[in-house]
Amino acid sequence: MTYRITFAVAGRARFLSHLETVDTLLGALRRAGFDIALSKGMKPRPVISLALPRAVGIETLADIADVELRGDHEPLDVGERLANHLPMGMTVIAVEPATGKQAASRVESVTYRVEVADDVDWDAGLAAFAAAEACEVVRTAPNKASKRVDVRRFCTALAHEPGALEMELAVTDAGTARPEELTQAVAALVGATPNIERLVRTAIRLREPVGAHT
Amino acid sequence: MTQAALERRIESVLETVQKPSRYIGGEANQVQKPQATTVVALCYPDAYEVGISNQALQILYQQVNARPAMAAERVYCPWPDMADAMRREGLPLFTLETWRPVREVDLLGITLQAELTYSNVLEVLDLAGIPLRAADRGEGDPIVVAGGPSASNPAPLAPFFDAFFMGESEEAFEDVLDAMAGAAGRAARMAALAENPHLDLPGRGRRDVERAIHTEFGIETQPIEVVVPYSSAIFSRASVEVMRGCTRGCRFCHAGTWYRPVRERPAEQVIEAGLAQLACTGYDELSLTSLATSDYTDVVPAIEGIKERMPDLHLSLPSNRVDTGPVAMTAAANARQSSITLAPEAATQRMRDIICKTITDEMIENAIEAAFRAGYTSLKMYFMIGLPRETHAEVQGIVDLGLKAREIGRRVRAGGRFSVHVSASNFVPKPHTPFQWEGMSSRDQLVAKQGYMRRAMPTRQIRLSLHDVRTSMLEGALARGGEELADVIERAWRAGARFDAWTEMFAEAAWEAAFAEAGTTIDEVATREYGEWDELPWDHVRSGVSKEFLLDEWWQSRAEVATGDCRWDGCADCGACFGPVRNKLVH
Numbered sequence A: 001m002t003y004r005i006t007f008a009v010a011g012r013a014r015f016l017s018h019l020e021t022v023d024t025l026l027g028a029l030r031r032a033g034f035d036i037a038l039s040k041g042m043k044p045r046p047v048i049s050l051a052l053p054r055a056v057g058i059e060t061l062a063d064i065a066d067v068e069l070r071g072d073h074e075p076l077d078v079g080e081r082l083a084n085h086l087p088m089g090m091t092v093i094a095v096e097p098a099t100g101k102q103a104a105s106r107v108e109s110v111t112y113r114v115e116v117a118d119d120v121d122w123d124a125g126l127a128a129f130a131a132a133e134a135c136e137v138v139r140t141a142p143n144k145a146s147k148r149v150d151v152r153r154f155c156t157a158l159a160h161e162p163g164a165l166e167m168e169l170a171v172t173d174a175g176t177a178r179p180e181e182l183t184q185a186v187a188a189l190v191g192a193t194p195n196i197e198r199l200v201r202t203a204i205r206l207r208e209p210v211g212a213h214t
Numbered sequence B: 001m002t003q004a005a006l007e008r009r010i011e012s013v014l015e016t017v018q019k020p021s022r023y024i025g026g027e028a029n030q031v032q033k034p035q036a037t038t039v040v041a042l043c044y045p046d047a048y049e050v051g052i053s054n055q056a057l058q059i060l061y062q063q064v065n066a067r068p069a070m071a072a073e074r075v076y077c078p079w080p081d082m083a084d085a086m087r088r089e090g091l092p093l094f095t096l097e098t099w100r101p102v103r104e105v106d107l108l109g110i111t112l113q114a115e116l117t118y119s120n121v122l123e124v125l126d127l128a129g130i131p132l133r134a135a136d137r138g139e140g141d142p143i144v145v146a147g148g149p150s151a152s153n154p155a156p157l158a159p160f161f162d163a164f165f166m167g168e169s170e171e172a173f174e175d176v177l178d179a180m181a182g183a184a185g186r187a188a189r190m191a192a193l194a195e196n197p198h199l200d201l202p203g204r205g206r207r208d209v210e211r212a213i214h215t216e217f218g219i220e221t222q223p224i225e226v227v228v229p230y231s232s233a234i235f236s237r238a239s240v241e242v243m244r245g246c247t248r249g250c251r252f253c254h255a256g257t258w259y260r261p262v263r264e265r266p267a268e269q270v271i272e273a274g275l276a277q278l279a280c281t282g283y284d285e286l287s288l289t290s291l292a293t294s295d296y297t298d299v300v301p302a303i304e305g306i307k308e309r310m311p312d313l314h315l316s317l318p319s320n321r322v323d324t325g326p327v328a329m330t331a332a333a334n335a336r337q338s339s340i341t342l343a344p345e346a347a348t349q350r351m352r353d354i355i356c357k358t359i360t361d362e363m364i365e366n367a368i369e370a371a372f373r374a375g376y377t378s379l380k381m382y383f384m385i386g387l388p389r390e391t392h393a394e395v396q397g398i399v400d401l402g403l404k405a406r407e408i409g410r411r412v413r414a415g416g417r418f419s420v421h422v423s424a425s426n427f428v429p430k431p432h433t434p435f436q437w438e439g440m441s442s443r444d445q446l447v448a449k450q451g452y453m454r455r456a457m458p459t460r461q462i463r464l465s466l467h468d469v470r471t472s473m474l475e476g477a478l479a480r481g482g483e484e485l486a487d488v489i490e491r492a493w494r495a496g497a498r499f500d501a502w503t504e505m506f507a508e509a510a511w512e513a514a515f516a517e518a519g520t521t522i523d524e525v526a527t528r529e530y531g532e533w534d535e536l537p538w539d540h541v542r543s544g545v546s547k548e549f550l551l552d553e554w555w556q557s558r559a560e561v562a563t564g565d566c567r568w569d570g571c572a573d574c575g576a577c578f579g580p581v582r583n584k585l586v587h
């Protein structure tokens, strides 16, 4: 049976990479006494997928993992036992039976809270951003040519409160924007460079109601 | 700086470095004891992913933490990007458990598992803010103790350590911990350690020190709740040490002397410990470790007992004898694995007699055939080049055996896919072995032999890997060098040497210049031969195996005669057994 585990990563655990996060979840489930289902084929692997990878250093309040366990367990029991075996900084938020397509193929949007220094006129930046048709940033990646990305088209909500920007970014077939890119783009509209103090992923929204059959 | 401020600054540095999980601690089974009155930092002077799986440090971690008032905390050598950032930001080296500065601990234990980590020892001390030389340390500094197999020649690092602990920690290190708990302050503690027979104290002059031996080798010293590394570690599996020591007597092998005699644990204890460790680590693989697991008397009942309870478990048996029985056993233990490793070490009978590797051509060929018949599609074979009295025939022999393995693979696999991987490392003579008097083969010879193998070995279905001659030569120089090397090591480190075992990091020019300043070269020290009557830099370290026995074995190697294994062929009087210390087989 496949379970959808919603979990948080905070504190030093945010320095775990995506792969390390997956391995840490698997190790904790095994220590909790669960038997993880293996894929078929020559090299069987545990059946687990995360809705979205998390960049090293970003905290999350609600990441999602779909994992198949052998046997039937009460979701509450899975959550309680798993919680006892997670390392410092990782916590279980909820466990429910996962039905339908895996979460990884259904991510509609992601919300972030970006804590920033208030040395930028954010309200002016937000107004300029709302008025702009497009807002390009230069995306660089190691060993790849840099490219220009319009981050405006991915932003479905943006608000400012003292010390933080709250934003929702759509995940589409054409890609998505990174929260730090959006923050930079907004600051650039008022000629500023932002000072990001903390980045927290607050929610992942899936394309159809969780648990619906397809 | 307050602890909270230090932690905030560490976190901001972690935002900028590669693999920050190397520095965060917090793994499953980590022990935190903020109230402990005595803190022991345990350091493996290499990257986290290399050091975290080290079994000796896991044993010490358990041993120290078993004392209510003592805490063991881990330290690894920060990768250069982190080290540079720490220097830039003025951050001290910290332990993983509490992020406390290493300089504030009471004892810093550094394990010396390989000579190519010596520059990292200085890197660790410097980052910690501990004076490099023991003579410059004061009351506020920790006592810095070395351990591990390479401590058996303490000379090259002597000025940098307060003490070298010789041998196995399980029983004898208790006295060191007692001294730490019983006295306060560095001077009083050093005084309490002065009479310890297993400690070499360079600051107090040369005297004989004895290797400590864990006589009982009971299962209670096998760590169960081991720290589970984040996924980047080189080994992510449970492991139970089924046997310690090996008396096969391979003449190149340091461990073959240093861990004598043989001690085994009964199958039922191994099974219980293995299952318990699997349960509390969440690993899906278990390794039954030793220097030669197929020699372990209870190997079959141990495998069967574990398989009975966990049929799907991935069981690995490292370091097996080259023979059909062990190949079949390895295959039965782990049906998922597609590759197997055999270590004939030398390809001709003559050379195997010289090095005392008592296997025959027939056994090797049968083992290769058995491996392919068992369904393995990748066969790895380990050899050494540059062994004493090696001729062209030995090097050609490796090429021929590679070809032979391919021929057997083609016949047995009958058109199916397979590959042969031949790996040849460069022989480095080590202290406390019968080859301790031998000089290393010259750089030119090794390079020429490697060149020949590259030309002569076909590439279809055979992969050849050869070790970097430059780092092997340095390893050779450091392994059998004397105290004169301490200045060389310090100079090389000051000129940028660190992580020497990582080929991409190897600062050859820094080492060359450091040796040149001492009026010598890496090659001169590495190829130096010692005479029978020479006083060796490590002669005062008593491994238990007598110098007479080693000398006798050296002569036997020149006569090209192998010596039998004392477990089955009678005692060869090596000196390791005395009183309660003796080969202790389960049956």
Ligand code: SF4
Pocket: B247, B260, B261, B262, B566, B567, B570, B571, B572, B573, B574, B575, B576, B577, B582, B583
């Ligand atoms: S003293 Fe004899 S029995 Fe003991 S390890 Fe040495 S050779 Fe073997």
